[in-house]
Amino acid sequence: MGVTIKNVAKEAGVAASTVSRVISDSPQISDATKRKVRKVMEDMGFYINQNARNLVQQSTKTIGIVMKNSISESLNDPFFPEVLRGISAWCHKQDFSISLTTGDSNEEIFEDTVKMVQGKRVDGIIVLYSKQDDKVVPYLTECGFPFVVIGRPLTNAGEITYIDNDNVKAARDAAEYLIDMGHERLGFIGGSLEFEVNKYRLQGFKEAVLLNNLKLAEDYIKNPKTAESVRQAVYELMDMDNPPTGLVVTDDLIALNALIVLREKNIKVPDHVSIISFNNTQLTNFTNPTLTSVDTQIFQLGYESARCLIEEIKDPSQFKKQIIIPTIIVERKSTLPLNSRENI
Structure with a gap:
């Protein structure tokens, strides 16, 4: 028989409800208690059913990435693998995955974005560009869906979280x-x-x-x-x-x-x-x-965009941020x- 929450609670000397709150990363539990319980979980070989946890929390633990161009074209540009590396670094720390748009045209990329949002496939989106006549950012704004832009939005910049250089x-x-x-x-x-x-x-x-x-x-x-x-x-x-x-x-x-x-x-x-x-x-x-x-510190652009987005997902009441990464x-x-x- 597998290790249960009750087994972990008994070994850690806490209530089963405390273990459940540690699993959901509740802010009501102190960092010291979280560390103790997680150590017991690791020692006892207790593994979280991530899919079940996400369903309970109504969370996908996934970030959508809207590419500038088709994925094949974007990945041939050395900017994009590096910015994705930065995004992945923070997502890994937060146990988030990433999902990329795969469309070849602007219209297909927009359709991919709509599917991500309406299909509840992701918790938030990072848009890797800012451009004129873009349909993605206005759509996300209208939906009230969490998103961050890498690049200064050309309209309503003060109302959108973005990461950019000067x-x-x-x-x-x-x-x-x-x-x-x-x-x-x-x-x-x-x-x-x-x-x-x-x-x-x-x-x-x-x-x-x-x-x-x-x-x-x-x-x-x-x-x-x-x-x-x-x-x-x-x-x-x-x-x-x-x-x-x-x-x-x-x-x-x-x-x-x-x-x-x-x-x-x-x-x-x-x-x-x-x-x-x-x-x-x-x-x-x-x-x-x-x-x-x-x-332009591409890695940092990606890292900060993921950090800001996940913070907004966890606390939607946060103010929109505008972060400028220095250049040398x-x-x-x-x-x-x-x-x-x-x-x-």
Whole structure:
């Protein structure tokens, strides 16, 4: 016969109701008592029927993750495995699982979200992006369903819990890093401006150029949406009569594509053009040259989003939080002062 709650209670010297409250992690039980009872449970080989516990609590102990793109496309971007690692780290501590949207299109991803909510498959949701004309965040807001956004929501930001970097400041710092190296002709290669992160990084870039009394040339600014359009953007920038000597690129994956095109054109980095990118993913140490990159602390973005969401699930009366994760520039081999570079 298996070990029962009564057996555990007798061994621990507490009431059976106390053991039940420990199992449900009741705040009415002190941490010392919880530790004692859990130690007895472990020693006696008593294992919680998690499914039964969740049914009683009307909880799935699962967090839904809404991907930016199809799961195959997202997981090819080194940002997403790292942010999922951060989310998983906190979920593991809280005995939560995660469930990912699997749709290939925006509509399918939205449908996955609706199924998660209406099917009561998850207790809360983390949205891994913020963008214009998004259906997911308005739907979750209207439902009153617990959720957190990674990225600053473009509307009603004060009423939503979100985790983000100060992307305006981060991009301003990145541009000024090149300006301080003597670069005055700066180019910008971003991504689709429907996404908050690209919009604010472009804003920061423009601010740095204007604050340093440099010319803000719109033809030095490119916002490609695909790998092929990144290629086109690099060709257009570097084929100009006065090409930029420094490039601010909004993420490491785009920067990798840019490096490939520059190599094809026999343009040396950083001897002919310096590049600074964003996110400081694992790619930065494997490119040639290694990439100077703004560390956005991706793991921490995920970790804090999971922490905030699970806190809200446990206590829905909490105030909405807006948490800004600091950034720092990690210098590598893709940048060089202007007076140190080779002449083209």
